[in-house]
Amino acid sequence: MPIREQMPYRDCVGVAVFNAEGKVFIGRRKPEGDPEDSAEFGSPWQMPQGGMDKGEAPIETAHRELFEETSIKSIGLLAEAPEWIYYDLPDEALGIALKGKYRGQRQRWFAFAFTGEEGEIDVQNPGGGTHPAEFDRWRWEALERLPDLVVPFKREAYLKVVTAFADLPAKVRIA
Numbered sequence: 001m002p003i004r005e006q007m008p009y010r011d012c013v014g015v016a017v018f019n020a021e022g023k024v025f026i027g028r029r030k031p032e033g034d035p036e037d038s039a040e041f042g043s044p045w046q047m048p049q050g051g052m053d054k055g056e057a058p059i060e061t062a063h064r065e066l067f068e069e070t071s072i073k074s075i076g077l078l079a080e081a082p083e084w085i086y087y088d089l090p091d092e093a094l095g096i097a098l099k100g101k102y103r104g105q106r107q108r109w110f111a112f113a114f115t116g117e118e119g120e121i122d123v124q125n126p127g128g129g130t131h132p133a134e135f136d137r138w139r140w141e142a143l144e145r146l147p148d149l150v151v152p153f154k155r156e157a158y159l160k161v162v163t164a165f166a167d168l169p170a171k172v173r174i175a
Helices: 058-070 142-146 152-164 168-172
Strands: 009-018 024-029 050-052 075-080 087-089 106-114 135-141
Touching: 009 058, 009 168, 024 058, 024 142, 050 058, 058 075, 058 106, 058 135, 075 168, 087 152, 106 152, 135 142, 142 152
Parallel strands: 009 106
Antiparallel strands: 009 024, 009 050, 024 135, 075 106, 087 106
């Protein structure tokens, strides 16, 4: 059996935060090493995501990870994707990324409405400076554009997220 099939998926969550214009929060992954190299495995933009702690419910993980990566607390639950969404790491990252222990991720996705002021968002000093920055910048973006902005190996997963939450931009948009 190939080594990839012997490795498990890492359980984690993904978080789509929608503003009143129906756009979603995305952050640019902070580059490791040389700051001039802003892309790891391609385009570095993504929505917040992170691993589940032992015994932690997915919704709890979503709240925790969102705060740890963005400082966002002012949210209201809109939806949960109906199934786990998977992605596999590319061959060149296997045994390196995700602490070298996983073949990819099995993600539970949640959508939230952002109910706070933009000043609450702080990716440089997330969690009031109690967590290391994972993003170096952020912006609001149209949900349907995300599959073209993420690293190529996450594209299929993001297409599934877009499908799962396709009706939400119109629902949260304030006229």
